[in-house]
Amino acid sequence: MNSIVKLLCLLLLFSIVVACSASTNSNKHIPKESQWLTVANYINGEIIEISVDKQIKQVKLLSLQLPEHLALGARGEEYSAAATKLIKTELQSSEQVKLTFDEQPMNSDGVLEAIVELKNGKILNELLLIQGLAKVHIEEPNVKMENKYKKLEQSAKQLQRGIWETELDHLVDAIPLKKIVDSRFELEVDKQKQTVYISNTSSHDIDLDGWKLVSVKDNQTYTFHEYTLPAHSTVQLISGKEAIKNSLPNVIVWEADHIWHLSDADPAELYTHNNELVSVWEDQ
Structure with missing residues (x-):
């Protein structure tokens, strides 16, 4: 029995080594993004x-x-x-x-x-x-x-x-134009604090699973997973080096640095899981 277990372990180890080797070789064929x-x-x-x-x-x-x-x-x-x-x-x-x-x-x-x-x-x-x-x-x-x-x-x-x-x-199988279809949301960005405030002004909880928040300037996207925004409440999405994970229910850490441009206009847009635009923050 021990021999069978050892054999299985060796086969598993061999599979891992082969997979890692294949991944390394595959990466060698990908040119660096920074070079001409x-x-x-x-x-x-x-x-x-x-x-x-x-x-x-x-x-x-x-x-x-x-x-x-x-x-x-x-x-x-x-x-x-x-x-x-x-x-x-x-x-x-x-x-x-x-x-x-x-x-x-x-x-x-x-x-x-x-x-x-x-x-x-x-x-x-x-x-x-x-x-x-x-x-x-x-x-x-x-x-x-x-x-x-x-x-x-x-x-x-x-x-x-x-x-x-x-x-x-x-x-042509045209993509329908996106329109703002939901006025229950208020969207605001504090670029200095690298924080986005999304408010549900309705009297009903709203399931945001699969919804996307987009930083338009560089097309950076945060996708919500299994998150419900309670009625008459606000969720904060915090990014940057100062963002700290915590257990507060109304704070989400967007694990990326420098999402929002300070010197250039960088609007924010909120989309449903069906890619419908529901709210916009215009960066004047």
């Missing part, structure tokens, strides 16, 4: 190639679907060509790019999924959304850019740019 990388080639609507340590890596634009993958009818080729032209022009002008990743940097095909920053400071992913030449496509666990990208998409739709032109509207 040379653009080697542009393959198609959503894949570019970069040079990393003399190796060529494929990069997919994070959280986007380009026109060639959408049902756009007869004018689909026109929008695909426009997206291709924009990408090629920007990459040729920039020559180098910086990559930023979400929770899962590489997909199952071994292709990096990234936010692509150009030398002029613009973000290629965002340029395509602004021009209406891409659609937001969120796949968990990479949800970092969901709120920001959907806003850019909604703006392009309102301006009827690219794929969002009126005659194509019925062909």
Whole structure:
């Protein structure tokens, strides 16, 4: 019996070592986010190639679907060509790019999924959304850019740019515009104290499970988990180095530093679990 137990322990240990080794090797294929990388080639609507340590890596634009993958009818080729032209022009002008990743940097095909920053400071992913030449496509666990990208998409739709032109509207699975649907909430931010105050002014307790508080400037998001905000009460979300965990029921620590910009406008938005905007704090 002891021999069987020892064998099982050895097999478990071996599995852990193999898993750790695989994780380490996988990380070696992920370029550093702070470095400029040379653009080697542009393959198609959503894949570019970069040079990393003399190796060529494929990069997919994070959280986007380009026109060639959408049902756009007869004018689909026109929008695909426009997206291709924009990408090629920007990459040729920039020559180098910086990559930023979400929770899962590489997909199952071994292709990096990234936010692509150009030398002029613009973000290629965002340029395509602004021009209406891409659609937001969120796949968990990479949800970092969901709120920001959907806003850019909604703006392009309102301006009827690219794929969002009126005659194509019925062909595209459009994301409904977010509207403030609940006046029971008051939202206020004290940026100096890095503290957000969310008040429930109604006479009913409200379940905030899955709701999101967003710092708009850098699209930083706090997601509530199994939290109920009692009637006529306020919850505080505290971040920064001075934030201290405690047992008070009306205080939550947002475990991140410098959420709210002191010198730049940084509005706050509160969303339901269905991504409906319920309250806004405008930073004047």
